[in-house]
Amino acid sequence: MSLPGSEILNIKNLSKVYSKNDAKALNDVSLTINSGEFVSVIGPSGAGKSTLLRCINRMVDATQGEVIFDGQNITTIKGKALRRVRTSIGMIFQNYNLVERLSVLENVLHGRLGHKSTFAGSLGLYTEAEKKDAFDILDTLGLIKHAYKRCDELSGGQKQRVGIARALMQNPKLILCDEPIASLDPNSSKVIMDHLLQINETMGITCIVNLHQVDFALRYAGRIIGINEGTVIYDGSSQAIDEQHLADIYRSDQEDPPHQSAQATYINEVVAFEMVAHA
Amino acid sequence: MPDKSTGSDKDKGITILGRRKISIGFVILVLLILMELASRATDFSIANGLASIPTAFVWMGTHLLPTTQSFSNLPTILSALWQTILMALAATVLAAICALFFSLMGARTVSPNAIIARATRIVAAFFRNIPDVVWTIILLFSFGQNMLTGIITLFFTTFGMLTRYFVEVIDEVCEESAEALSATGASFFQIFAQGIYPSTIPEVINWTLFMVETNIRDATLIGILTATGIGYVFNLFYTRMDFASCGLVIISLAVIIISLELTSGRIKRVVV
Numbered sequence: 001m002s003l004p005g006s007e008i009l010n011i012k013n014l015s016k017v018y019s020k021n022d023a024k025a026l027n028d029v030s031l032t033i034n035s036g037e038f039v040s041v042i043g044p045s046g047a048g049k050s051t052l053l054r055c056i057n058r059m060v061d062a063t064q065g066e067v068i069f070d071g072q073n074i075t076t077i078k079g080k081a082l083r084r085v086r087t088s089i090g091m092i093f094q095n096y097n098l099v100e101r102l103s104v105l106e107n108v109l110h111g112r113l114g115h116k117s118t119f120a121g122s123l124g125l126y127t128e129a130e131k132k133d134a135f136d137i138l139d140t141l142g143l144i145k146h147a148y149k150r151c152d153e154l155s156g157g158q159k160q161r162v163g164i165a166r167a168l169m170q171n172p173k174l175i176l177c178d179e180p181i182a183s184l185d186p187n188s189s190k191v192i193m194d195h196l197l198q199i200n201e202t203m204g205i206t207c208i209v210n211l212h213q214v215d216f217a218l219r220y221a222g223r224i225i226g227i228n229e230g231t232v233i234y235d236g237s238s239q240a241i242d243e244q245h246l247a248d249i250y251r252s253d254q255e256d257p258p259h260q261s262a263q264a265t266y267i268n269e270v271v272a273f274e275m276v277a278h279a
Numbered sequence: 280m281p282d283k284s285t286g287s288d289k290d291k292g293i294t295i296l297g298r299r300k301i302s303i304g305f306v307i308l309v310l311l312i313l314m315e316l317a318s319r320a321t322d323f324s325i326a327n328g329l330a331s332i333p334t335a336f337v338w339m340g341t342h343l344l345p346t347t348q349s350f351s352n353l354p355t356i357l358s359a360l361w362q363t364i365l366m367a368l369a370a371t372v373l374a375a376i377c378a379l380f381f382s383l384m385g386a387r388t389v390s391p392n393a394i395i396a397r398a399t400r401i402v403a404a405f406f407r408n409i410p411d412v413v414w415t416i417i418l419l420f421s422f423g424q425n426m427l428t429g430i431i432t433l434f435f436t437t438f439g440m441l442t443r444y445f446v447e448v449i450d451e452v453c454e455e456s457a458e459a460l461s462a463t464g465a466s467f468f469q470i471f472a473q474g475i476y477p478s479t480i481p482e483v484i485n486w487t488l489f490m491v492e493t494n495i496r497d498a499t500l501i502g503i504l505t506a507t508g509i510g511y512v513f514n515l516f517y518t519r520m521d522f523a524s525c526g527l528v529i530i531s532l533a534v535i536i537i538s539l540e541l542t543s544g545r546i547k548r549v550v551v
Binding site for chain 2: 057059083084085086087089090091093095096097098099100101102106110111113114115116118121122123124163166170
């Protein structure tokens with residue numbers, strides 16, 4: 001286990017081009033992330049947030065640059081070695097990405113697949129200890145009474161908690177969250193973000209969270225990485241970020257003056273909605 | 280959103296709608312002209328065609344109704360029908376198993392390699408797009424007039440169809456969950472067994488049952504060419520001008536297919 005504060009992820013000059021004619025999805029991104037950090041990546045749609053996250057666990061292969069995770073260069077590893085690295089990186093998705101026709105418990109246990117033999121994993125032969133772990137995790141996330149329900153019976157917020165449980169089941173060092181609350185209402189969003197923060201604080205798991213909602217990012221993350229058109233615009237503490245930084249992060253090349261105000265209106269709406277929801 | 284609908288925007292909306300109406304009218308006009316030209320070229324008159332429908336029904340009513348005498352052929356018909364059903368079942372099940380394997384290669388979300396995926400889809404399209412009658416005629420040369428020719432024909436077309444359906448189902452249903460499973464470090468077989476199989480099984484059963492139904496119909500037609508099953512029996516009665524027995528064949532086919540449809544409907548409801 002890496003010590004808190006030690007370097008867990010080092011991204012060096014990462015670039016990604018999807019097809020020759022397209023602009024770079026990532027342009028020479030270099031980042032160092034320490035163990036135990038709660039980092040939020042913000043930026044407009046299409047800025048490269050998802051690509052950055054998927055380059056870290058190699059769901060997307062970078063065109064250039066290196067990814068060093070927990071002291072190991074994982075840029076070109078393949079097959080079994082890659083699967084082993086992925087077991088220590090959890091991932092949470094905007095659309096939850098559960099196997100909807102299976103039960104909550106089965107979905108949570110999927111987090112163990114990478115640790116098991118192909119045979120045992122394929123047949124779903126989990127040990128008693130693994131099942132006990134799954135129930136413990138479901139208990140912490142308040143899902144214990146839904147354990148045997150099929151995932152398609154759950155609400156969005158509950159599904160995302162199953163997603164978190166599946167990631168925790170991996171016993172990860174790092175959790176990547178790709179827009180975890182983009183499809184949720186403000187109340188469920190708060191529940192999910194609270195859980196992520198709790199996981200980060202109590203278990204010391206590093207979290208990198210892509211967010212659309214600036215207010216959530218500022219409230220939860222200690223560190224903000226602002227991306228626009230594949231380039232890191234801002235990288236620093238969430239306290240130090242100001243209006244000008246946000247304007248730079250969300251600027252667009254097209255003449256689009258209402259954009260900034262639209263973002264501001266959106267933030268106000270969310271805050272207003274939350275106040276109503278809490279009242 | 281500020282209200283921006285000024286007068287000019289409204290006008291634009293109206294002209295777009297108007298243009299759409301004109302284009303629909305134009306398409307209908309072109310179709311009518313084509314129909315007129317085609318019926319002149321083929322000496323087809325719609326009026327005569329419509330007028331002969333009642334006569335056709337009268338003929339069917341008088342000739343195709345089974346008589347008591349034709350019921351003596353029932354054992355022959357039923358055993359031939361059974362043969363045809365088994366032929367369709369054998370071909371469909373075999374094709375479904377192969378198609379499931381090939382669709383894993385062909386589906387973008389799980390395929391090991393983009394070139395393999397494309398090649399698989401091209402092979403499937405090849406088998407699918409050659410009509411079964413053509414397959415039969417070609418295969419008759421190598422295998423002769425027997426059950427095997429029919430089974431191979433049905434296998435080829437069903438394999439082509441099911442591979443395509445399964446590829447679509449996998450890409451549609453499993454893209455996200457397969458991504459999540461591979462992000463946990465799961466291997467290909469684990470992703471298949473724990474993600475793709477449970478997510479797609481209702482659709483796989485659905486399409487396979489559908490293909491069983493169509494294959495019983497197609498096996499009848501193929502049977503005429505390969506001299507097997509219900510198609511052969513039908514052809515025999517037909518050339519003997521024993522139309523009452525032909526009618527009995529049609530009725531028993533219809534009964535089988537409808538009851539199959541009802542059963543598969545029930546199966547589908549259980550599996551969802």
